[in-house]
Amino acid sequence: xxxxxxxxxxxxxxxxxxxxxxxxxxxxxxxxxxxxxxxxxxxxxxxxxxxxxxxxxxxxxxxxxxxxxxxxxxxxxxxxxxxxxxxxxxxxxxxxxxxxxxxxxxxxxxxxxxxxxxxxxxxxxxxxxxxxxxxxxxxxxxxxxxxxxxxxxxxxxxxxxxxxxxxxxxxxxxxxxxxxxxxxxxxxxxxxxxxxxxxxxxxxxxxxxxxxxxxxxxxxxxxxxxxxxxxxxxxxxxxxxxxxxxxxxxxxxxxxxxxxxxxxxxxxxxxxxxxxxxxxxxxxxxxxxxxxxxxxxxxxxxxxxxxxxxxxxxxxxxx
Amino acid sequence: xxxxxxxxxxxxxxxxxxxxxxxxxxxxxxxxxxxxxxxxxxxxxxxxxxxxxxxxxxxxxxxxxxxxxxxxxxxxxxxxxxxxxxxxxxxxxxxxxxxxxxxxxxxxxxxxxxxxxxxxxxxxxxxxxxxxxxxxxxxxxxxxxxxxxxxxxxxxxxxxxxxxxxxxxxxxxxxxxxxxxxxxxxxxxxxxxxxxxxxxxxxxxxxxxxxxxxxxxxxxxxxxxxxxxxxxxxxxxxxxxxxxxxxxxxxxxxxxxxxxxxxxxxxxxxxxxxxxxxxxxxxxxxxxxxxxxxxxxxxxxxxxxxxxxxxxxxxxxxx
Numbered sequence: 001x002x003x004x005x006x007x008x009x010x011x012x013x014x015x016x017x018x019x020x021x022x023x024x025x026x027x028x029x030x031x032x033x034x035x036x037x038x039x040x041x042x043x044x045x046x047x048x049x050x051x052x053x054x055x056x057x058x059x060x061x062x063x064x065x066x067x068x069x070x071x072x073x074x075x076x077x078x079x080x081x082x083x084x085x086x087x088x089x090x091x092x093x094x095x096x097x098x099x100x101x102x103x104x105x106x107x108x109x110x111x112x113x114x115x116x117x118x119x120x121x122x123x124x125x126x127x128x129x130x131x132x133x134x135x136x137x138x139x140x141x142x143x144x145x146x147x148x149x150x151x152x153x154x155x156x157x158x159x160x161x162x163x164x165x166x167x168x169x170x171x172x173x174x175x176x177x178x179x180x181x182x183x184x185x186x187x188x189x190x191x192x193x194x195x196x197x198x199x200x201x202x203x204x205x206x207x208x209x210x211x212x213x214x215x216x217x218x219x220x221x222x223x224x225x226x227x228x229x230x231x232x233x234x235x236x237x238x239x240x241x242x243x244x245x246x247x248x249x250x251x252x253x254x255x256x257x258x259x260x261x262x263x264x265x266x267x268x269x270x271x272x273x274x275x276x277x278x279x280x281x282x283x284x285x286x287x288x289x290x291x292x293x294x295x296x297x298x299x300x301x302x303x304x305x306x307x308x309x310x311x312x313x314x315x316x317x318x319x
Numbered sequence: 320x321x322x323x324x325x326x327x328x329x330x331x332x333x334x335x336x337x338x339x340x341x342x343x344x345x346x347x348x349x350x351x352x353x354x355x356x357x358x359x360x361x362x363x364x365x366x367x368x369x370x371x372x373x374x375x376x377x378x379x380x381x382x383x384x385x386x387x388x389x390x391x392x393x394x395x396x397x398x399x400x401x402x403x404x405x406x407x408x409x410x411x412x413x414x415x416x417x418x419x420x421x422x423x424x425x426x427x428x429x430x431x432x433x434x435x436x437x438x439x440x441x442x443x444x445x446x447x448x449x450x451x452x453x454x455x456x457x458x459x460x461x462x463x464x465x466x467x468x469x470x471x472x473x474x475x476x477x478x479x480x481x482x483x484x485x486x487x488x489x490x491x492x493x494x495x496x497x498x499x500x501x502x503x504x505x506x507x508x509x510x511x512x513x514x515x516x517x518x519x520x521x522x523x524x525x526x527x528x529x530x531x532x533x534x535x536x537x538x539x540x541x542x543x544x545x546x547x548x549x550x551x552x553x554x555x556x557x558x559x560x561x562x563x564x565x566x567x568x569x570x571x572x573x574x575x576x577x578x579x580x581x582x583x584x585x586x587x588x589x590x591x592x593x594x595x596x597x598x599x600x601x602x603x604x605x606x607x608x609x610x611x612x613x614x615x616x617x618x619x620x621x622x623x624x625x626x627x628x629x630x631x632x633x634x635x636x637x638x
Contacts, residue, residue: 088483091429095422099472103414110410126459127478139456140445142553143475144482153418153472156462159446163463164407164593234461274483 004028004072006057006105007079008044009036011181012120012216016076017044019220025049028070032056035082037315040181057101060108067105067112074116074227075109077102080151082184084124085273087146098150103157110165116227117162118170121155123212123240123282124148125173133283136173136236145275155236162233169233170226175240175282178301179216180308183315186247186272187302190254191309192316194262201262204272207248210279212240215296215304225292238282241294245302247272253302258310323347323391325376325424326398327363328355330500331439331535335395336363338539344368347389351375354401356634359500376420379427386424386431393435393546394428396421399470401503403443404592406465417469422476429484435546436481437489440474442531442559442601443467444492452602455492455555464594474555481552488552489545494559494601497620498535499627502634505566505591506621509573510628511635513581520581523591526567529598531559534615534623544611557601560613564621566591572621577629 003020007013008029013036020027026049029041033054044050053066057079067075081087081097102119109117125148126134127141143149155171162169176185193201222239248264255261270278296304309316322339326332327348332355339346345368348360352373363369370389374381376398386394400406400416421438428436444467445453446460462468474490481488495504512520541558567583574580589597615623628635 087479091426091480092422095419095476099418100414103411107410137458140459142555143478146476146479146483149472149475149479152475153468156468156471157414157465159462160406160465160468160594161410164465236461275479 001074002026002028002070002072003074003076004030004067004070006030006075006077007036008052009033009038009040010078011183012177012219013078014040014044014181015179015216016078016220016223017050019224021047021049023224028053028072030055030057030066031079037183057104058096060104063104064108064111067108067114071112072114074118075105075114076118076223077105078120080120081147084145084147088274091146094146094150098147099153102154106157106161110161110167114167116168116170117158118223118227119154119158119172121151121171121173122148123173123175123238123280124277125152125155128277132279133281135283136238136286144277159234168231169235171234171236172223172239173237173282174219175212175214175280177216177219178213178305182216182305182308186250187254187305188309190251191306194254194258194260195316198260199262201264203247203251203264203266205247205269205276206266207246207264209247209270209272209276210244210281211247212244212281213298213301214240214294215301218294218296222287222292226287226290229290237287238284239287240282240284241298242284243298244281245298250302253299254306257303257306320393321345321347321389321391322393322395323349323386323389325349325394325396326355327371328352328357328360329397330502331496331538332397333359333363333500334498334535335397335539335542336369338543340366340368342543347372347391349374349376349385350398356502376423377415379423382423383427383430386427386433390431391433393437394424394433395437395542396424397439399439400466403464403466407593410465413465413469417466418472421473425476425480429480429486433486435487435489436477437542437546438473438477438491440470440490440492441467442492442494442557442599443596444471444474447596451598452600454602455557455605463596478553487550488554489549490553490555491542491558492556492601493538494531494533494599496535496538497532497624501624501627505569506573506624507628509570510625513573513577513579514635517579517581520583522566522570522583522585524566524588524595525585526565526583528566528589528591528595529563529600530566531563531600532617532620533559533613534620537613537615541606541611545606545609548609556606557603558606559601559603560617561603562617563600564617569621572618573625576622576625
């Protein structure tokens with residue numbers, strides 16, 4: 001089984017490559033290192049069934065050639081702008097990196113005869129949901145961020161390709177993912193801030209924003225499981241845990257692991273930033289019905305992530 | 320009030336420009352004549368409060384300059400690829416003309432300080448709905464065509480801009496529109512086929528596909544009405560009539576007006592083409608609650624449209 005992974009040098013992508021290799025797959029990783037790290041690929045590149053291609057996926061011809069040469073049966077498209085909070089500072093970035101890049105990979109996949117196309121979407125496509133936990137079939141939401149709008153656009157493209165060209169689509173609406181090689185997000189930001197100042201810490205919003213997080217090992221196992229067991233035209237799944245945690249509770253765990261007791265200063269308001277959703281909790285019954293379940297709790301995931309960052313502080317410093 | 324209309328030389332765009340001018344607005348029309356007709360602008364160009372700009376909206380710099388020079392308060396973005404059925408033959412076209420062009424106009428509007436951004440989306444974003452009539456808040460649909468996927472992507476961009484930058488968004492999910500200057504769609508195709516051969520006519524699908532149609536005069540009145548009376552961050556409305564009609568019934572009216580009795584040959588199946596929705600009927604209660612109502616029935620609209628085409632057969636011949 002030949003699988004091509006875009007965003008292979010990223011947090012989730014590199015974990016997925018390692019996992020696929022342990023499952024016996026032949027893996028091609030693609031990345032342009034815009035946010036990925038060469039260090040994350042050390043384990044994969046040591047494996048004889050792994051090959052790497054440095055490609056800017058905005059370059060359609062290079063993308064097309066890369067897929068045509070490897071001829072994967074399956075593509076897992078993870079490459080994207082993950083800079084959710086700062087979309088409003090550069091509105092074209094999400095369009096390019098979220099939507100146009102997805103089109104380039106999808107069209108290249110079609111031309112290369114790819115059978116299955118998997119995509120990392122986001123629970124943020126639910127905007128500010130009115131039902132919790134939020135199922136895949138919740139009321140048609142209104143978008144609130146450029147990041148999610150770009151992901152929703154990509155979902156639509158994949159579903160239309162599945163309908164029109166017979167390629168099977170696998171769309172995963174992720175909650176935030178934690179774990180080894182995690183390199184952006186609230187745990188990262190808190191760790192960075194506490195490194196700089198252990199006495200005081202700024203918390204975006206009121207600290208009561210409530211979110212669900214999943215460990216990356218559970219995330220990559222879910223992708224592999226669904227690709228192997230689901231064969232609808234469009235296979236659409238929320239991907240998250242059965243629980244949630246507030247930003248304040250998350251910070252409690254981080255402070256405990258780091259042995260710090262900073263005074264918290266809240267920027268105020270229900271949202272951390274414009275377009276932030278104050279409550280994210282996805283209904284994952286559809287995914288669990290396929291036999292998958294999360295193995296790690298959110299508390300474990302936060303603790304493992306902060307321990308990973310403390311042991312890999314080159315990541316914090318490089319930022 | 321200065322309003323800029325993209326797709327101004329198109330069917331709906333030219334009708335909208337004429338209508339806005341009767342309402343006293345100062346109107347700038349933009350088109351590249353890729354599918355629009357100069358003839359449609361004859362009435363508007365005779366008006367002193369109308370100006371026209373020939374611009375390819377894929378060219379961001381030209382688009383930005385045009386909006387910066389006119390500084391409209393309101394933009395009505397209608398330009399798009401309207402070639403719904405043939406999306407699969409050129410998958411990049413809907414992405415470019417539906418999504419990238421919308422981004423270019425939207426970003427130019429933001430830079431020019433535009434207050435209200437209106438957009439022609441489509442009932443096709445509901446894919447194959449599970450509720451009829453279909454409300455704006457129906458279960459989150461899966462896309463079935465590249466055309467609708469591109470429209471949904473544009474909706475998401477507009478909503479995210481409204482959330483992030485404070486510009487008000489007006490999104491109209493149209494049923495198919497009929498009336499003067501109508502120049503593509505099933506009435507156009509049937510008229511063309513009957514001109515060529517009045518004895519036999521091919522009908523795509525089983526003829527039982529059921530659709531709602533709205534007269535263009537009701538459509539442009541709705542846009543104007545909503546722009547003047549609604550001021551939410553995102554103003555999202557289905558736009559259609561309270562009734563529907565089958566393809567066969569539509570053909571009955573066309574044949575009657577043309578005085579022909581062709582034998583019908585059905586290509587078969589529930590859908591006219593891949594991605595066609597066998598039943599489109601939108602719940603427009605939200606729009607009607609603002610005080611708007613349709614003045615023309617579907618039967619009247621079909622009849623007026625076929626009479627228009629018979630009196631303007633240069634349109635049929637040019638095709």
